[in-house]
Every structure is written in C-alpha cells, then in structure tokens.
Amino acid sequence: MAKNSSRRDFLRRTAALTGGAVAASAGAVPLPVPPSAQEPGRPIPEAMYGLPSKYEAHVARRRSDVLKNRQNWSDWSMTPLQHQPGIITPNGLIFERHHAGTPDIDPKTHRLVIHGMVRQPLQFAMDDLVRYPSVSRFYFHECSGNGLTDWLKPASTTVQQTHGLLSGVLWTGVPASILLEEAGIDPRGKWVLFEGADASAHARSIPMEKVLDDVLIVYAMNGERLRPENGYPVRVVIPGWEGNVSVKWLRRIKVGDQPWHLRSETARYTDPMPEGKWRQFSMVMECKSVITSPSGGQQLKGPGFHEITGLAWSGAGKIRAVDVSVDGGRNWREAMLEEPIMDKCLTRFKVGWNWDGTPAVLMSRALDSTGYVQPSVQDMQKVRAIVGFVQHHNAIQPWTVNAKGEVRNAIGQA
Amino acid sequence: MRSAKRKLIFVLIISALWGCANMDGGIGAKSSTGIPLGGTRPHAVQPLPDKPRFGQPVSEGELAAWNIDIRTPDGLGLPAGQGSVAEGKKIYEAKCGACHGADAKGGSVYGTMVGGIGSFTGSPRVLTPGSMYPYAPILFDYIRRSMPMDRPQTMTANEVYAVSAYLLNLNGLVPADAVMDAQSMPKVQMPNRNGFILDDRPDTKAVRCMTSCK
Numbered sequence: 026m027a028k029n030s031s032r033r034d035f036l037r038r039t040a041a042l043t044g045g046a047v048a049a050s051a052g053a054v055p056l057p058v059p060p061s062a063q064e065p066g067r068p069i070p071e072a073m074y075g076l077p078s079k080y081e082a083h084v085a086r087r088r089s090d091v092l093k094n095r096q097n098w099s100d101w102s103m104t105p106l107q108h109q110p111g112i113i114t115p116n117g118l119i120f121e122r123h124h125a126g127t128p129d130i131d132p133k134t135h136r137l138v139i140h141g142m143v144r145q146p147l148q149f150a151m152d153d154l155v156r157y158p159s160v161s162r163f164y165f166h167e168c169s170g171n172g173l174t175d176w177l178k179p180a181s182t183t184v185q186q187t188h189g190l191l192s193g194v195l196w197t198g199v200p201a202s203i204l205l206e207e208a209g210i211d212p213r214g215k216w217v218l219f220e221g222a223d224a225s226a227h228a229r230s231i232p233m234e235k236v237l238d239d240v241l242i243v244y245a246m247n248g249e250r251l252r253p254e255n256g257y258p259v260r261v262v263i264p265g266w267e268g269n270v271s272v273k274w275l276r277r278i279k280v281g282d283q284p285w286h287l288r289s290e291t292a293r294y295t296d297p298m299p300e301g302k303w304r305q306f307s308m309v310m311e312c313k314s315v316i317t318s319p320s321g322g323q324q325l326k327g328p329g330f331h332e333i334t335g336l337a338w339s340g341a342g343k344i345r346a347v348d349v350s351v352d353g354g355r356n357w358r359e360a361m362l363e364e365p366i367m368d369k370c371l372t373r374f375k376v377g378w379n380w381d382g383t384p385a386v387l388m389s390r391a392l393d394s395t396g397y398v399q400p401s402v403q404d405m406q407k408v409r410a411i412v413g414f415v416q417h418h419n420a421i422q423p424w425t426v427n428a429k430g431e432v433r434n435a436i437g438q439a
Numbered sequence: 440m441r442s443a444k445r446k447l448i449f450v451l452i453i454s455a456l457w458g459c460a461n462m463d464g465g466i467g468a469k470s471s472t473g474i475p476l477g478g479t480r481p482h483a484v485q486p487l488p489d490k491p492r493f494g495q496p497v498s499e500g501e502l503a504a505w506n507i508d509i510r511t512p513d514g515l516g517l518p519a520g521q522g523s524v525a526e527g528k529k530i531y532e533a534k535c536g537a538c539h540g541a542d543a544k545g546g547s548v549y550g551t552m553v554g555g556i557g558s559f560t561g562s563p564r565v566l567t568p569g570s571m572y573p574y575a576p577i578l579f580d581y582i583r584r585s586m587p588m589d590r591p592q593t594m595t596a597n598e599v600y601a602v603s604a605y606l607l608n609l610n611g612l613v614p615a616d617a618v619m620d621a622q623s624m625p626k627v628q629m630p631n632r633n634g635f636i637l638d639d640r641p642d643t644k645a646v647r648c649m650t651s652c653k
Contacts, residue, residue, distance in 0.1 A: 095548045096538075098588065125588060139494070140502055147494030156493055207494050218508055224591045226584035228508060277505055286511045288581040291635065292571040298636065301559030307638040348649065357649045392647060400643035408642040412562040 084108040086118055087189075091174040091181050098126040099225070101168065103189025106317045106336065112163075112371040114192035116247050121254045122168050122190065124225030128274055132258035135222070137242070141279035144209025151258050154244060157199040162241065162264070163370045165338040167191045167310050169267035169294050172418035176402060176411050179434035184320040187422060187434060191336070193371035196262045198243030201236050205280070214280035219261045222276035229270045230284035231263060231308075239264050242275065265340030265369035266308040267417070269294060296417055297410040312339035312399050313419035314347050314374070314391035325430030328382035333360075334375045339393035343367065346392045347374040353386035353423065353439045354401070360389070385426040386439045402437055507592070509580035514625035517576060521620035522601025524608040530598050531605050534587045543609050553609045556630050569610025573635060575627035578603040579619075600624070 077084065086102040094100045101122040104114055121127075132151040140146035168190035174180045181187045205217075210233070217236045220228040231240070241262045244251060251257040256273030263270045269289065284290065284306070296304040314337035319325055333351075337344045343366055348357035360374040374389065391399045402420040405411070423439035424432050499506070509516040522530075531543070540546025543553050555565030564570075568578055583599045585591050594602075604619040612627055613619075 096588075125585065125591065138497055138502055138505065140497070140499060140506070145494075146497050146499060146502065148497040149494050153493035153495075157491055203490075204494065207490070207492050220505075220508065224585070224588070226507065226592065228584070277502075279506075279508060281510065283510065283512075285508055285580075286574060286577065287508070288572070288577050291511075291573055291577060292566060292568070295635065297559075297564060301564075301634065303559075303631075303635050304639070305635040305637060307640060309638075309640070311640060346647075348647070353653070355651060355653050357652070390645075390647075397641055398645040398647050400645040404643045404645050410562075412564055414566075 084118070086120065087185060089174065089181075090186060099124045101170075101190060103185050104192050105185045106189055106191065106315070107184050107320050107323065109317065112193045112336070112373050113247060114194060116249065116252050116255070119166070119192040119194065119246070119252070119255055120168065120190050122170075122268060123223070123254070123273075124227050125223055127254045128223045129253055130222060130258055130274055135258050135276070137259055137275055137278070139204060139208040139278045139280070141218070141281055142211035142214035143205070143280050144211070147204075147208045149204065151244070154199060154242065154259060157203060159197055160200055160241060161195055161197040163193070163195050163365075163367050164262065164264045165191065165310075165340075165369060165371045166194055166262075166268055166271070167313075167338070169269060169310070169416040170414075172420075173415055175434065175436045176415060176418060176420075177406075177437040179436050179438065181321070181434055183322040184315060184317050184422075187321065187436070188315045190268070191338075191371075193336075194246050195248070196241055196243045197245035198241040198259075198262070201240040201242050201261065201278070204242060205236065205278070208280075210280060213282045216281050216284050218277070218279040218281060218285055219270070219272040219275060220277040220279070221272045222274040227269070227272055227289060228285070228287055229272060229289055230281075230287070231270060233280070235263065235266075263308075265310060267294065267310055270308055294416060297412050297415060299408075299410050307417055310338075310340035311417070311419045312341065312344070312391050312393040312397045313337070314344075314389040314399055315422045316349070316387050316389050316424060319387065319426065319432045320424055321432055321434040323432045325380060325426060325432065327430065328380050331378050331380050332375055333378045333387060333389075334373065335389050337362075337372045337374055337389070337391035338370065339391070339395075339397070340369055341397060342369070342394035344372040344374075344391055345394050345396075347372075348390045348392075349374070349376045350388045350390070351378060351385045354388050354421070357390065380426070380430075382428060382430075384428055386435060387424045387426065387432075388421050388439070390421050507580075507584055509576045511574040511576040511580060512625075514574075514576045514621060517579060517621035517624060518596045519621065520596035520600055521618050522597050522599070522604050523618045524601075524604045524613070524615055526597075527601035527603070527605025527608075530594075530602050534590075534594070535602065538588065543606060552606060556610070559631075559634065567610065568606055569612055569630070571631055573629055573632045575603070575607060575612070575619075575624050575629055578606060579624060
C-alpha cells in the first residue's frame with residue numbers, strides 16, 4: 026500500500042513538472058526488462074585494451090571537410106569537441122597534424138640528443154629518460170591553424186570542423202631545463218631548436234627563457250605512453266603555444282645564440298598583416314572560447330531548458346570569466362566555470378538557457394588572467410589582414426538557432 | 440564543570456589544528472564525514488642527494504648525419520658542395536616534378552612554387568619560396584630535411600644546392616648560369632627580406648560589455 030501511494034505521489038509530481046506528458050505515456054506500454062538484464066554480458070578477456078561502446082562509433086577524429094589536401098601525409102584530423110564532456114580529450118580523439126605521416130619508432134633504438142652551445146653534448150635512451158623525476162601537467166593543445174577555414178563566412182558545419190584542432194591533455198615527462206642543465210648551457214645560448222625524427226624532420230626555434238620556464242620533454246599522455254600519432258616515444262610540449270612548436274618524435278635539441286628562421290617560422294605559421302607584412306614568432310595561443318553544445322549541426326529537442334556549455338582557454342594564463350550571449354552579442358551573462366581552472370588548460374563553462382522557441386544567436390566570450398578579452402572577427406579584421414590561409418584565429422564563434430531548433434555556424438555573419 | 444572546560448579547550452585546539460590541516464591541503468584534510476581528501480597541492484619533488492644524470496656523452500662528430508639545421512639568415516651550417524641551375528632542372532624533373540609539376544608551376548599534389556612576388560598587398564597572397572622566404576638558405580634547409588616527400592634526407596648536398604639554384608632561377612632571383620654553394624646562397628637577395636615583424640600581440644582591443652552592446 027505504502028509503495029503504491031509513493032508511486033502515485035511520484036507520478037503526480039513528475040506530471041506537474043513535465044506538463045502531464047509522463048503521466049499520459051505511463052498508462053501505455055510499460056518499459057520492458059531489457060535483454061542485457063536477462064543474460065550475462067561478455068566475459069573479461071585475459072588481456073585487452075578497452076574500446077568505447079559500438080554505439081559510440083560516430084565519435085571519431087575527422088579530417089577537414091572544407092580544406093581537402095590532395096595527399097594525407099601532411100594533413101590533419103580534428104577532435105569531436107561536440108561529444109567531449111569535461112576538459113580532457115581521450116587519447117584516440119586528440120587531433121593530429123603531421124607534416125609527413127606517422128612514423129613507428131622503436132623506443133629501444135630511439136635516441137634524443139642535446140648539443141650545440143652546451144658544455145657536453147649528451148644522448149638519452151628512452152629507458153634513461155623515464156628514470157628522471159617525472160612531472161605531470163594539464164594543458165590545452167591547439168594548432169595555430171584552428172579555425173582557418175572559417176573567418177568571414179561559414180564554411181564548416183560542426184564545432185569539430187571549426188575548432189577541432191584543439192585537445193585537453195595530461196602530459197607526463199621531464200622538465201627540459203633538467204636535461205639542458207645536465208648538458209650545461211653556454212651563457213650565450215638564447216634559443217633552442219627542437220627537431221623531429223619523422224620524415225619531415227619538423228623543427229622550430231624556441232627562446233631559452235620559455236624552455237627553462239615550463240617546457241616538458243614528454244613520454245606519456247593521459248595515463249599511458251604517447252600514441253604514435255602524438256609523438257611516440259618522446260616529444261616536447263611547449264605549454265600554451267601553438268601546437269606545431271611542440272615537436273613530435275623528438276630526436277634533437279640544439280642550443281644556439283639566435284633563431285634559425287626555418288621555413289616553419291617564416292613561410293608557414295606566420296600571420297598576414299596589413300601592407301603586405303607578416304608577423305613572425307607569434308607562438309602564444311591567445312584567449313579563446315567556443316560553445317560546444319548547442320553547436321553547429323546539432324538539433325535542439327524543442328523549447329525549454331538547455332544547458333549552454335563549452336570550452337575556454339588561454340596560452341597567457343588562466344581563464345578568469347566566460348560570458349554567454351543568446352541574442353547575437355547584444356546582452357551577455359557570466360557563465361559558471363567548472364573546477365578545476367588551471368593555467369594554460371581547457372576550462373569548462375556552463376550556463377542554463379530556457380529557449381522560448383524563437384531564433385537565437387549563441388556566442389561565448391572569454392577573459393583571461395591578464396585581463397585580455399576574446400575579440401570578435403570584426404575586432405581582428407581591424408588589426409590583421411584576413412587573406413587566405415590565416416593562422417591564430419581566436420575570435421568569438423556565433424551559432425544561430427532557428428525556430429526549428431537547427432544550429433548553424435554563423436561566423437562573420439553575426 | 441572543570442572537565443567540561445577542559446573538553447572545550449581540547450575541542451578548540453583540535454579545531455585550530457584542523458583548520459591548519461585544511462589550509463595547506465595536507466594529507467590531514469578530511470571531508471565533513473571524516474573521509475580523507477588527500478593533498479590538494481602539487482607535491483614537491485623530494486630533494487635528491489645528487490641530481491640524477493643519465494645522459495651519455497656524445498661527440499658532434501657522431502651527430503654529423505643528424506646535424507642538418509641551417510641558420511638561414513647567414514647560412515651557418517651550409518655544407519661543402521655546389522649545384523647549378525641546369526643540374527637542378529634535371530634533378531627536379533626526376534625527384535620533384537611528379538608532385539610539384541613541370542617548371543614548379545604546380546602539379547598533382549601541390550600548387551605553384553614560382554611567382555607571387557608583389558602579391559602580398561592584395562588577396563590572395565601567393566606564397567612561393569620566391570615570394571615568401573626572407574633568406575635563400577631556407578630552401579637548402581627545407582629541401583634537405585623534408586624533400587622529396589617519399590625519400591627525405593637522401594639527397595646529396597650537391598643535389599640540394601642544384602635544386603635550390605633551379606627554384607631560385609625559376610623565380611627570377613638568380614641567373615641561368617648561377618651556382619649555389621655555402622658562400623653564394625646567403626648572398627641571394629630575397630624580395631621578402633624585410634617583410635616580417637616580430638610578434639607584437641595583444642593587438643586587439645575588445646572590451647567586456649555586458650548589456651546593450653550593439
């Protein structure tokens with residue numbers, strides 16, 4: 026009796042909350058006992074690397090569907106941010122950018138060397154590197170080209186395509202300063218070259234000051250050794266800076282007294298500026314945010330409550346605040362930031378929204394601990410030349426919602 | 440009475456200790472239900488009696504095959520050897536043309552490597568080694584480390600000099616009889632030599648407006 030009355034109470038309360046929809050369907054077909062509850066599942070195999078449910082197969086990295094390369098060795102694949110809760114990207118979903126494919130490097134034979142302006146050139150085997158006291162740190166990782174197809178008009182459909190050259194990772198390794206100090210840095214050594222063992226031998230020049238500050242020589246990510254596509258067996262991680270400076274498959278560190286001005290820091294990864302100029306060594310990824318839900322290509326399930334949530338990050342420090350607008354930037358409301366809020370790391374923001382079923386334009390705008398405010402595309406257009414293959418796009422991303430609840434990319438339009 | 444007072448003092452002392460434990464987030468921190476919360480701050484690395492040193496000495500000589508970087512403004516690191524425009528054309532056609540096309544004007548995989556000089560004040564900007572590279576030795580560095588894409592780091596220094604000479608000639612930057620080597624290459628005048636400015640961000644001036652912003 027008591028059981029029945031409490032069930033009636035529950036139904037009555039639920040009906041009050043949902044306008045009677047549950048009460049009406051409760052009288053129809055009862056929920057069946059599913060087969061999963063009536064037979065044993067798969068036994069535990071002797072050894073296995075676990076995989077997501079087969080029903081989650083759509084959650085996968087994808088190459089750009091806008092800018093299609095005619096080969097897939099120097100190419101990229103993007104993280105499905107619309108499916109990522111929290112701030113950590115699973116290893117199989119971390120975006121890729123390679124210049125000559127993914128090598129398979131045997132850690133037993135791999136060597137990392139430090140030379141140039143040092144007292145004693147050194148080589149390190151992998152089993153030596155892992156003996157140093159380790160450091161694990163959470164950082165965002167973003168390609169300088171994130172968003173390059175979507176500046177003045179929409180080209181991409183989903184947030185995976187507009188912002189998916191972005192991931193959140195817990196890196197584990199050794200501070201670069203420990204290894205460099207062991208080799209003995211010549212006081213004239215002001216720049217450091219990092220070079221990969223892949224078929225592009227990708228290399229970048231990094232100022233010594235940054236290297237000694239927070240740069241890590243990394244062999245693990247998110248609780249396991251690096252994946253081949255992310256630099257196995259060892260890479261450098263340069264926190265908060267454009268992804269390509271964190272050279273993968275690291276084989277060589279060379280100390281010099283000036284930058285090398287390689288192709289990758291002159292003809293590529295530079296910013297077109299007014300009057301035909303190019304901005305060079307623009308490596309910090311500036312404060313940015315994006316709403317990941319609702320986002321392009323999604324469909325709202327009717328008017329009523331929706332959580333607007335997304336990611337914010339800054340290469341200059343911590344996220345201090347994120348504001349959200351549902352009217353195309355006219356009025357803004359400060360979102361809730363979910364702990365932990367870490368330096369140079371993805372930060373999750375959330376704000377409740379009661380959609381009234383009329384068209385809306387959703388935007389997020391982040392502020393970082395330096396006081397920098399995320400700009401609009403129009404703000405960026407005032408100071409940069411938006412021509413062709415433009416890097417370092419950290420502008421506000423608008424998503425429109427129409428009366429049917431369809432969410433669309435509106436970059437440059439709102 | 441006396442015992443109650445003592446109990447109160449005891450509680451106060453415990454509370455004070457408890458507060459300290461919570462403040463530094465040490466292992467003594469517990470939830471209100473007494474469940475240990477663990478430390479909440481990074482643990483300092485234990486001081487070691489001596490810094491571990493696991494690097495093995497290696498000589499610059501042993502690293503010769505890896506030591507391929509060129510400091511491109513002055514060409515430091517350019518190796519001995521030389522190559523002519525004519526030799527470069529032959530090597531280009533054998534090793535590069537399949538992707539980059541005849542006369543480097545663009546092929547099955549990549550766009551043109553010729554022209555674009557003067558295009559940067561308009562749109563689109565045409566990026567080629569001729570229009571974009573501020574220093575000619577970038578060609579040597581990049582070709583040697585990354586090209587040809589199917590067999591990188593296999594070309595001889597002479598071959599790399601020759602292909603560089605050929606591409607510079609196609610861009611009108613060296614004459615048809617030019618020979619590139621460690622002395623001549625850094626002297627080639629590149630049109631985008633003064634085309635770069637150093638990072639001067641933040642350059643945008645967005646403000647945090649909350650109401651009636653547009």
